[in-house]
Amino acid sequence: MPAIATPTDQRPTQADDRDAAAAAEQHLVALLGSVKDDLLEEMYRRVAAAGYPGLRPSHGCVFRYLDVDGSRLSDLAEKSGMTKQAFGEHVANVEALGYVVRVPDPEDGRAKLIVPTPHGREALLLGREIFAEIEREWAAALGVERVAALRETLREIHTLQAER
Amino acid sequence: MPAIATPTDQRPTQADDRDAAAAAEQHLVALLGSVKDDLLEEMYRRVAAAGYPGLRPSHGCVFRYLDVDGSRLSDLAEKSGMTKQAFGEHVANVEALGYVVRVPDPEDGRAKLIVPTPHGREALLLGREIFAEIEREWAAALGVERVAALRETLREIHTLQAER
DNA sequence: GCCTTGTAGTCAGGTTACCTTACCAAACTC
């Protein structure tokens, strides 16, 4: 269940007009949050149902930029915009679940390579496939061009904001 | 700075192609998160700059459904989809900042009314105005209809997901 | 070859934003 309530969560009351008005400006924030959370939850639900349990949205950062041949922690942490410590904790969790292992880097005695296990590699690929699948479902319901427009509009707004 | 890194955060390297491909499926999640965080941060930045410091995104839940004449904690917590305890903590923070006060409810000895102070009421109205302002800026850059389409598409996707 | 400086990763401890369980006191029910 999403953490952010939206007006659709309320049953009709005599206060609906005022609530709707009060929430109107924040609505876009709530919508962005809900859709993101819904998408993430649905994805992990399907991944778990397919035999890859235990993974949480926050574990996504471990897989997002993970090379099949192994990646360094500092490298992944930087790409994720996270500290090495925070990232390391997620790696430890994902390792405990059996999706990655940490092996010493043969090229640098200080470093360790984070390498997906076969099971982890399958989960990684499945996750990407499921994202695509959900997007196809959206496209089937709303039209391909509207989903494409959504992505493009978000990208442009993000660029706009980053330029500030 | 947004917590979720996007490809635009990276400077060009020879690994860009692989990174872009790896991140492609998750991109929509990252975009949704970034845009939401950007919007929220920008809003609180402007609110703080206008003389209402100390407010954080999580305090939004206190103001979102707050009646100018006062509201009950349970009521607001339920509308926000939060426990009373969690909500109460945010109220305590916002009260410490001087934006609301808790007064006994004259109609129910158990209850307290959360009432915005004059300063808090100004902040509340300003916040809503700033959300509208930022949206107008987006509309100026991208076109009114694209921003409207963004909201509508998000709403439909959320409805779709909620129906599951 | 040593010595300084930089880098990879971990440890300890703190903060924020939630949660659950347990409780008190006032209010409603009968």
Added chain:
DNA sequence: GAGTTTGGTAAGGTAACCTGACTACAAGGC
């Protein structure tokens, strides 16, 4: 007026981040 419901608080836990301090290895200068 006893029993149940409701408004709010207290205590304690967890997830997901952070900063500062540390160790082990690497690399460059001399």
